Amino acid sequence: MKKVLIAAFGNLLWGDDGFGVRVLQKLAAAPLPEGVHLLEAGIGGVSVLQELMRGYDALILVDAIDRGLPPGTVKVLALEVPQATLPPDERLDMHLADPQRVVVMAKALGVLPSQVFLVGCQPAQCEWGQWEMSPQVAAAVEVAVQKICSLLAQLVQTTALKGDEDRWR
Numbered sequence: 001m002k003k004v005l006i007a008a009f010g011n012l013l014w015g016d017d018g019f020g021v022r023v024l025q026k027l028a029a030a031p032l033p034e035g036v037h038l039l040e041a042g043i044g045g046v047s048v049l050q051e052l053m054r055g056y057d058a059l060i061l062v063d064a065i066d067r068g069l070p071p072g073t074v075k076v077l078a079l080e081v082p083q084a085t086l087p088p089d090e091r092l093d094m095h096l097a098d099p100q101r102v103v104v105m106a107k108a109l110g111v112l113p114s115q116v117f118l119v120g121c122q123p124a125q126c127e128w129g130q131w132e133m134s135p136q137v138a139a140a141v142e143v144a145v146q147k148i149c150s151l152l153a154q155l156v157q158t159t160a161l162k163g164d165e166d167r168w169r
Helices: 015-028 046-052 099-109 135-157
Strands: 004-009 036-042 058-064 074-079 115-121 166-168
Touching (some): 004 015, 004 046, 004 099, 004 135, 015 036, 015 058, 015 115, 015 135, 046 058, 058 099
Parallel strands (some): 004 036, 004 058, 058 115, 074 166
Antiparallel strands (some): 074 115
């Protein structure tokens, strides 16, 4: 059985920034394969590092990502993380709200799984105190859930995922 961690980033008080958390809420109500663990990281990526220390075969990060695409566009990115080392004077940021920093830190600590993906959505608006997501991003939540379920099916059935995911370096 493969162990897969799905970690969602975001802040519900910042409109579309809450995308990852909303996706995780939907996933929590869906039937998921055995071995899948859900973690709401919010803006604190250190919890992801702590959970990865338990040992996982794959990691799926979910977050709002600004890539200059039309709002509500969902992308699945297969991450290739370069070898990382911690500089001796590196201070550990207890928030690590940027998923890219989390995976680099996890690699440096030797706890990053061999398969890492980012399911991201282009936000339309991220403003403090805005509880509602934009209509485009709200609609993208279900799209992301479907893409994650498809990715999970592939991960559970194969040891090496081969597909049409974009590469992000």
